[in-house]
Amino acid sequence: MDRKKLLPIGQFSQASGLSVTALRHYDASGVLLPAFVDPVSGYRYFRRDQVRTAQSIRALRQLDIPVEEVRRLLGGGEERLAAALRAHLRTAERRLEVQRSVVHGLLSRLTEGADMTHRVTVRRGPAERILVRAEILDNSGLDAFLRGAYQELYAVAGRGPLTFTGPAFVRFHGVCDDENETLVEACLPFWEDGAQPTDLPEGMTVHELPGTTLACTEVEGAAAAFPQILGAYDAVAEWITGHGFAFAGPTRMVYRRWTGTPDHPDNRIEIAWPIDEPAADGPPGQRDPAPEAPDRPTG
Known part of the structure; x- marks a missing residue:
C-alpha cells in the first residue's frame, strides 16, 4: 500500500477534529478502522476520504449518541442516518420543552407559590x-x-x-x-x-x-x-x-x-x-409506615 496516499494518525487527527486518543478508541470499538496499520510500529494511517466519516462521528458524539449507536448508524446508509438524526432532533426539542417548562414552573413557585397557580x-x-x-x-x-x-x-x-x-x-x-x-x-x-x-x-x-x-x-x-x-x-x-x-x-x-x-x-x-386519612398510630413498634406518594406521570 502506498503510504503517500494515506494520512498518518496525527495529520488525520488535525483534519478530522478527533484526538489521537479518540481515533484509537474508535478503531478498537469498530467505529472507524484505519486503512493501514504498520505491522512493526503499530502506527495507524487513514485514507483521505475517511476525513468526512470522522467528522460525522465527531458530530454524532457531540449529540451524546453512544459509540455503539454511532457504529450502527454509520453502517446503515445515509437515509437511515438522516431519519435517526431527525428523530434525535425531535427528542432534543421535546427535552428542551420539558426543561423550559420545569424552569418556568420553579420560577413561578418561587415568586407566587404553588397555591397561587393551582387551586386544589x-x-x-x-x-x-x-x-x-x-x-x-x-x-x-x-x-x-x-x-x-x-x-x-x-x-x-x-x-x-x-x-x-x-x-x-x-x-x-x-x-x-x-x-x-x-x-x-x-x-x-x-x-x-x-x-x-x-x-x-x-x-x-x-x-x-x-x-x-x-x-x-x-x-x-x-x-x-x-x-x-x-x-x-x-x-x-x-x-x-x-x-x-x-x-x-x-x-x-x-x-x-x-x-x-x-x-x-x-x-x-x-x-x-x-x-x-393517614393510618392511626398503633402500638409502639407496630405502626404502619405512611404510604409514599406514587410517582406522577409526565404526559
Missing part, C-alpha cells in the same frame, strides 16, 4: 363501573396509546350502547416518562344498570372502582398540555402531603373538556388524586 379542592368520587383498555408503556408511546385506546373503547361502547356516567379519564399507576414504564389505563365510566359491553377485545376489561375522596385541580388550554401539566400534578401532591392526607391510589387525568388537540384553548383537564 376536595370532592367525593362515586363508585363507578368502568370500561378499561390498559397497557404498560413509557411516555414515548403514551399519546399513540391513548388515541388508539379510546377509539377502541368508544367502538365497544357504541355496540351496547353504553350509557356514560361521567367523562373519560386515565389512571397512571406509576411514573411514565422516557426512562420508565408503568401501567396506564384508559377508562370510560358507564351505568351499571344499563347495557353492558360484550365481546371485549384482548387488553380490554371491566373494573369496579369504589367510591373515594379525591384531591383535585383543573387546568385549561396550554396549561393542560404536556409538559405544562406537570405543575398540576406537583401542586396536588404537595397539597396532599401538606394537609396530612395519605395517597390512596393511582392518580387520574380526567377529560372535563377535550377537543383532540393537546394545546387547544378550550381543553379542560382535571388532575384527581385519591386520598385517605
